[in-house]
Amino acid sequence: MIINRRQFITTCGLATLATQLPPLIAQSQVSPHTILKPRRLQLGDTVGLIAPAGIVKAENIATATQAITELGLNVKLGAHILDSYGYLAGKDIDRAADVNNMFLDKSVKAMITMRGGWGCNRILPLLNYSLIRAHPKIILGYSDVTSLLLAIYARSRVMTFHGPNAISIWNEFTVDYVKRILFNGEAVTMENFDHIQAIAPGKARGKLIGGNLSVLSAMVGSPYLPSWYKSILFIEDINEDIYRVDRMFTQLKNAGILNHIAGLIFGQCTNCSLGDEPSLSLTQVLQDHILPLGIPAWYGSMIGHIPDKFTLPVGAEVEIDADAGTIQMLEPAVS
Numbered sequence: 001m002i003i004n005r006r007q008f009i010t011t012c013g014l015a016t017l018a019t020q021l022p023p024l025i026a027q028s029q030v031s032p033h034t035i036l037k038p039r040r041l042q043l044g045d046t047v048g049l050i051a052p053a054g055i056v057k058a059e060n061i062a063t064a065t066q067a068i069t070e071l072g073l074n075v076k077l078g079a080h081i082l083d084s085y086g087y088l089a090g091k092d093i094d095r096a097a098d099v100n101n102m103f104l105d106k107s108v109k110a111m112i113t114m115r116g117g118w119g120c121n122r123i124l125p126l127l128n129y130s131l132i133r134a135h136p137k138i139i140l141g142y143s144d145v146t147s148l149l150l151a152i153y154a155r156s157r158v159m160t161f162h163g164p165n166a167i168s169i170w171n172e173f174t175v176d177y178v179k180r181i182l183f184n185g186e187a188v189t190m191e192n193f194d195h196i197q198a199i200a201p202g203k204a205r206g207k208l209i210g211g212n213l214s215v216l217s218a219m220v221g222s223p224y225l226p227s228w229y230k231s232i233l234f235i236e237d238i239n240e241d242i243y244r245v246d247r248m249f250t251q252l253k254n255a256g257i258l259n260h261i262a263g264l265i266f267g268q269c270t271n272c273s274l275g276d277e278p279s280l281s282l283t284q285v286l287q288d289h290i291l292p293l294g295i296p297a298w299y300g301s302m303i304g305h306i307p308d309k310f311t312l313p314v315g316a317e318v319e320i321d322a323d324a325g326t327i328q329m330l331e332p333a334v335s
């Protein structure tokens with residue numbers, strides 16, 4: 001598809017300005033610092049499926065469509081969802097256009113990303129954050145989608161949701177949290193049925209912010225991260241040697257992020273290994289970085305590359321209990 005200059009400006013909304021200027025507000029009486037809550041999902045709503053990162057196959061769309069329709073929702077596909085460009089689901093400008101257009105489309109009430117992989121960081125300068133703030137909607141996904149969720153929260157001041165991608169396993173546990181948080185608007189308490197490991201005891205309150213550790217660490221130094229002051233940082237990862245986890249935590253520490261947070265939740269580090277060389281354990285790495293901070297923290301929350309997932313509202317006020325391993329929402333995340 002050929003996009004001329006006028007179409008590009010219309011779709012991306014002068015992306016350079018969008019990344020340099022404060023986002024516009026939907027209503028003049030709403031402060032630009034107010035975090036907007038998107039409208040809750042209702043049966044019969046249309047959900048947009050987008051592929052902002054890795055390549056999507058036709059069979060993936062069939063699987064995702066079935067899972068979404070079983071929630072009582074209709075599906076609308078992004079115009080470029082089956083595009084491919086190397087390991088990406090199309091060119092940056094087209095993947096960004098699908099995101100912008102779904103926010104603009106009045107028939108679409110929410111978005112679910114198809115999958116992670118790699119690519120969301122590349123489209124962040126092309127998103128129209130003023131447009132997104134003027135049309136706040138649920139956007140749900142995880143893994144590489146971390147950068148999309150954090151950038152929209154930071155630049156548009158709209159709550160986003162770290163949870164299943166469209167091709168994830170939509171089992172009873174995962175669906176229950178999606179329904180309670182995104183449909184019912186409940187302020188739920190998320191509690192593991194698996195064992196958790198306390199790193200440092202205690203309770204803390206703050207805004208819930210985080211995502212995939214490797215993606216988050218790759219965003220350090222960019223203008224697409226929110227304030228970390230008194231926040232609750234949640235992280236997860238997959239297929240990383242422990243020394244790499246140590247390296248990424250060190251980056252967050254050296255960037256000053258860890259010194260600002262009020263608490264930490266480490267979800268799952270799926271298939272993370274000690275490697276072939278002598279290694280610290282993951283527990284040792286977490287203790288080395290977290291214990292000096294004097295904040296509550298635990299490992300093993302049901303977040304990440306696992307079948308049973310919480311849906312985490314990025315930007316919502318929560319209270320965590322590191323001894324019990326619970327995340328208590330102190331407010332609904334949808335309006």
